Amino acid sequence: MADLAMRATELVKWFGEGDAKTVAVRGVSFDANFGEMLYIVGPSGSGKTTLLSIISGILRPNEGTVSVEDEDIWNMKSDQLAEFRLNRVGFVFQDYHLFPRLTTVENVAIPLILKRLDWNKSMDEAMGFLEIVGLKDRARLPPVKLSGGEQQRVAIARAIASRPDILIFDEPTASLDGDTGRRIVDFVKKNILNEKRCIIIVTHDSRIFEYADRIMKMEDGRITGFEQGVGHEE
Amino acid sequence: MRGILKIAYKLLVNDKGKFAALLMGITFAVFLMVMMTSMFAGILHRSSATVLNIGAKVWVMDPAVNTPANSIPMPDYVLDAVRSINGVRYAVPLYSGGALVKLRSGVYQSVTVIGLDDSSLYGRPELIEGQIEDIYAENAFVVVKDAEFRKLGNPRVGTEFEVNDHRGVIVGIARVTTSGLFGVPTLYTTFNRAISYIPSTRFTTAFILIEPKSNEAVPSIKAQVKALGYEALTKDEFIQKTSNFYKYQTGVGTNVLIMTVISFIVGLSISGQTFYTFILENLEKFGALKAIGAKGKELVYMILFQATFTSLAGYGLGIGLASLLITVARLRLPSYAAMITFVNLGFAFVMVLVIAGISSYIGVRKVLRIEPFDIFRG
Ligand SMILES: Nc1ncnc2c1ncn2[C@@H]1O[C@H](COP(=O)(O)OP(=O)(O)O)[C@@H](O)[C@H]1O
Ligand SMILES: [Mg+2]
Numbered sequence: 001m002a003d004l005a006m007r008a009t010e011l012v013k014w015f016g017e018g019d020a021k022t023v024a025v026r027g028v029s030f031d032a033n034f035g036e037m038l039y040i041v042g043p044s045g046s047g048k049t050t051l052l053s054i055i056s057g058i059l060r061p062n063e064g065t066v067s068v069e070d071e072d073i074w075n076m077k078s079d080q081l082a083e084f085r086l087n088r089v090g091f092v093f094q095d096y097h098l099f100p101r102l103t104t105v106e107n108v109a110i111p112l113i114l115k116r117l118d119w120n121k122s123m124d125e126a127m128g129f130l131e132i133v134g135l136k137d138r139a140r141l142p143p144v145k146l147s148g149g150e151q152q153r154v155a156i157a158r159a160i161a162s163r164p165d166i167l168i169f170d171e172p173t174a175s176l177d178g179d180t181g182r183r184i185v186d187f188v189k190k191n192i193l194n195e196k197r198c199i200i201i202v203t204h205d206s207r208i209f210e211y212a213d214r215i216m217k218m219e220d221g222r223i224t225g226f227e228q229g230v231g232h233e234e
Numbered sequence: 235m236r237g238i239l240k241i242a243y244k245l246l247v248n249d250k251g252k253f254a255a256l257l258m259g260i261t262f263a264v265f266l267m268v269m270m271t272s273m274f275a276g277i278l279h280r281s282s283a284t285v286l287n288i289g290a291k292v293w294v295m296d297p298a299v300n301t302p303a304n305s306i307p308m309p310d311y312v313l314d315a316v317r318s319i320n321g322v323r324y325a326v327p328l329y330s331g332g333a334l335v336k337l338r339s340g341v342y343q344s345v346t347v348i349g350l351d352d353s354s355l356y357g358r359p360e361l362i363e364g365q366i367e368d369i370y371a372e373n374a375f376v377v378v379k380d381a382e383f384r385k386l387g388n389p390r391v392g393t394e395f396e397v398n399d400h401r402g403v404i405v406g407i408a409r410v411t412t413s414g415l416f417g418v419p420t421l422y423t424t425f426n427r428a429i430s431y432i433p434s435t436r437f438t439t440a441f442i443l444i445e446p447k448s449n450e451a452v453p454s455i456k457a458q459v460k461a462l463g464y465e466a467l468t469k470d471e472f473i474q475k476t477s478n479f480y481k482y483q484t485g486v487g488t489n490v491l492i493m494t495v496i497s498f499i500v501g502l503s504i505s506g507q508t509f510y511t512f513i514l515e516n517l518e519k520f521g522a523l524k525a526i527g528a529k530g531k532e533l534v535y536m537i538l539f540q541a542t543f544t545s546l547a548g549y550g551l552g553i554g555l556a557s558l559l560i561t562v563a564r565l566r567l568p569s570y571a572a573m574i575t576f577v578n579l580g581f582a583f584v585m586v587l588v589i590a591g592i593s594s595y596i597g598v599r600k601v602l603r604i605e606p607f608d609i610f611r612g
Contacts, residue, residue, distance in 0.1 A: 049611050058525050059607040079529050086527025097522040097609070101248035102241070113237035114528055122237060162527070 002033035005166055005198035006055060011064035013050050024050040025061070026221035034165065035195045037188075037211060039229065040202045042218035048202040049094075049170055051218070055200070056089045056168050057081050068166075086114055090159030094170040096151050098143040104154055105130060105139035111162035129157040132191065149180035156184070160192060167192065169201040178207050185211050235535065238528075242536035245519060246543065252512050256544045257551065259508045263501015263589065264552025264582050265559075270497055271578040272560060274490040276571030280415035281480050282473040284330060284348070287410040288357035290443035292455060293472050294325075297465040300479040302472070303346075303416065305330050305440035312464060316442050319458045321451030326351035327439040329428040332418075336396040337387050345386070346420045347397075349428025356443055359422060364391050364406025369424060376406040376422040380413040397421075400431045415571070502589050505548070509541060509593035513600055518609050525606035537597045545590035549583060 013025040024047040032038050032055075040048050053059035055066050057073050065072040073084055085091075090111075098107050109126035113119070130136050133153040135146075143151055152172060159167060169188075173181025185201075185208045193199050201212075209215070212229030247253055279286075284302035285293070294316055296306035316325045329349025336342055350357055350369075358366055359378065368374055375397075377389055386395070393404045402421075414420060423431075429438045444466065446452050452468060459466035467475060481487035513520075520533055556574065563570045 050607075053607045053611075059605070079531075082524075082527050082529045084527075085525065089527075091525060093522070093525075097518065097525075099245065099519055099522075101245055106241070106244070110241065110523070111526055113241060114523075114526065114532070116235070116237070119237045119240060158526075 002035055005032045005034045006066060006068045007031050008051075008055055009065045009067070011051065011054055011061045011066070013047075013054060013059070013061045024221055025054065027064070028218075028221070028223055029064075030216060030223065032166070032198050032200055034198050035193070036213040037193055037199045037201065037229075039209070039212040039215040040200065040218060041204055041209075041215055042224075043204070046218045047221040048218055052091075052168050052170055052200070052202055056091050056166070057085045058091070086111060086162055088164050088166055090162065090164040090167045092152075092155045092159045092167070092169045092172060094172075094174060096143075096155040098151060098154055098158075100142055100144050102142070103140050104135065104143055104146065107143060107154055108157045108161050110158060115162060126157070126161060129161050130154075132160075133157045133187075148176050149184060152176060152180075152184055153187075156188065156192070165197050167197060167199045169199070169203075171203055171205075172201060173203060173205045173208055181205060182207055235532075238532055238536060239539045242539045243543065245516065245536075246512075246540045249512075249516075252508070252515070253544070256505065256508045256512060257548050259504035260501065260545055260548025260586065260589065261551040261555065263497065263505055264549050264586060265555045266497030266501060267494060267582045267585055268553055268556040268574065268578055269559070269572065270490055270494040271581055272556065272572040272574045274487070274494070275575045275578055276573035277415060277486060277490075278477045278480055279573055280413060280571055282476045283410070283412040283414045284346075285469055285472050285476070286412045287359065288328065288348075288443065290328075290357055290445070290469065292444035292446055292452060292466050292468055294442035294444060294459055294464055294466045295440075297463075299465075300483070301476045302330065302441075303414075307435055307437035308439045308442070308464065309437050310439065312462060313439060313442055315462055316444065316459065319455055321447050321455050323445045323447045324354070324356075325442050325444045326354050326356045327425055328357065328441040328443050329425050329438060330440040331428070331432055331434070333397050333421075333432045335386065335402070335421075338393070338395065339387060341387075343385055344418050346414060346416075346418055347428050347432060348420060348422050349425035350422060351443075352424045352426050355424075356445070359408035359410050361406045362409050366406065368405035369422065371403075371405055373401045373403050374405040374423065374427075375402050376408050377404050378408050378410050378420040378422070380410060380420065382413065382417060382419040385417075386419050397431050398433065402431075498585050501585075502592065505545075505589050506593045506596065509544070510596050510600075512540075513537070513597035517600065517604055520601045521604045521606040521609035524604065525609075530602055533601050534598050537594050537601060541590040541594035541597065545586045549586045552582070553579065 009029050011025050011028045014021055014023040016022055028051060042048055054061045060074060066074060105123055105126045108129050109122040112122035112125055127139060130139055133156055135150060135153055138146055143154055172184060189211045210230050215227040215229050217224045281301055296308060299306055313327055316322060331347055333345055333347050334342055335345050369376055377386060389404045391404055395402050446455055456466045560572045
């Protein structure tokens with residue numbers, strides 16, 4: 001039995017009121033475990049990004065709980081929640097959201113600086129993470145000078161810089177060509193995933209399904225089923 | 235926290251175009267405010283030139299007098315009465331009036347004539363050429379070497395001219411601390427010569443200058459002068475009264491005041507607007523920081539830092555620009571009145587802080603409200 005990383009219970013989220021009301025997530029419950037690569041797949045508009053945001057402490061649900069180590073994160077005060085996002089979760093946004101005015105290494109160092117590490121130490125550590133993703137020689141460049149795949153790797157380095165145990169990727173391969181996408185997921189599975197980490201990936205890119213341990217299917221805000229992934233080894 | 239502010243600094247400064255626009259807005263606002271208030275300060279300062287240059291501690295005048303330039307002559311008995319007041323060490327009359335001078339070239343030039351008390355020469359200027367005693371010589375006048383000096387044809391000791399059909403001769407050249415406001419040269423002579431050369435009204439004493447026995451005696455002197463139906467003001471009170479007159483009862487003051495307010499509003503709108511745009515365009519970045527785990531407080535510090543940094547830099551540049559312009563203007567126009575005072579600088583500083591405060595308030599509200607979710611939903 002794998003260790004529980006997080007448990008989502010009966011999550012509901014809607015936007016707008018009255019006629020404009022859209023229910024994006026309609027009662028979703030699932031567990032995510034350490035050591036696994038959990039995929040969330042489903043058509044566009046099925047509520048995947050909304051769900052990711054709720055479980056990573058970014059978007060407050062209307063109903064339901066998200067518990068990590070038996071604590072409901074949505075019961076936390078805002079500063080405590082910020083600490084949770086900073087220390088426990090690494091989020092790789094779909095569009096990376098790197099800072100174009102900072103160098104690559106400074107981008108990676110942001111979580112460390114937010115953790116109040118001093119500047120030089122943050123840069124040194126960030127350099128280590130850039131090395132992990134193979135971009136040490138790009139450290140002093142602004143991210144716009146890098147290719148899409150390289151930017152994705154910078155975003156990954158930034159997400160793992162604070163050493164979170166829950167890593168969340170929103171459509172990591174959407175803006176990459178097939179090969180690059182595959183290589184990045186392959187890299188993540190081999191180098192980032194470990195027994196003390198849980199990785200949740202939203203995607204509808206079938207070319208990377210082979211890396212999934214478990215696949216959760218979503219449609220119209222609901223879970224329609226789970227599948228054992230091909231990447232799963234008993 | 236240092237690291238977070240360093241990030242804020244880099245986000246601000248590395249965006250060179252926007253940072254330049256921000257700086258320009260604030261620099262311009264500060265420049266306008268400092269220029270306006272400096273011109274005003276210069277005008278106010280010069281309007282009190284006579285008071286500053288004569289330097290007497292206490293001035294007695296008709297209560298209706300607003301500025302040293304518009305005196306109302308007092309009858310002679312006032313001088314005697316003032317002299318007998320307890321606490322007055324001595325009191326002397328001062329003549330101040332306008333006259334027409336005809337230069338050797340035949341050109342007419344109006345001047346201000348100051349007549350100093352014959353026996354004491356109280357309030358005499360510092361001479362850079364000639365001896366003050368020569369003022370007793372026949373037809374003697376001392377000319378002030380200020381910005382208006384050349385309007386008398388750059389006279390020298392010995393230069394002759396006519397004052398109201400009397401002969402006049404320059405016996406000394408004086409230096410004073412402050413030029414007058416009205417663009418006319420100043421001549422010093424004795425009280426008696428002044429009233430005999432210049433057509434006068436029945437009364438001739440423009441001001442009575444008092445040297446009190448001590449500063450403590452001043453309030454009682456003031457009270458007793460008041461009992462005579464006249465007003466005694468200390469030097470500073472007289473300067474204040476003059477300033478108030480120009481500020482509130484002439485077009486100059488009101489206009490400069492309005493212009494200062496306008497420059498502040500223009501500056502505030504420019505810099506507030508650019509800062510707001512800066513925040514809007516960086517909203518995504520702040521949203522990302524929030525999502526990564528920055529606390530609301532930390533984002534507020536970042537914005538405050540950015541606003542303060544830009545404001546202070548703009549303040550420095552604005553003051554530099556204003557000083558430069560005033561210096562250049564002085565080189566070309568010796569009588570250019572603008573004057574940067576600590577009060578101006580303090581005023582502009584406070585205004586800049588207000589601008590920074592308002593801008594960051596808008597920015598903070600905006601940033602605290604962002605939902606990172608809306609930004610990266612993609
Ligand atoms: N801020 C919002 N306001 C209104 N509707 C929203 C908002 N965010 C998401 N939605 C709606 O919620 C549904 C799910 O969106 P999303 O979670 O982004 O889906 P997915 O990531 O699976 O494509 C969609 O119908 C979308 O239009
Ligand atoms: Mg999505």
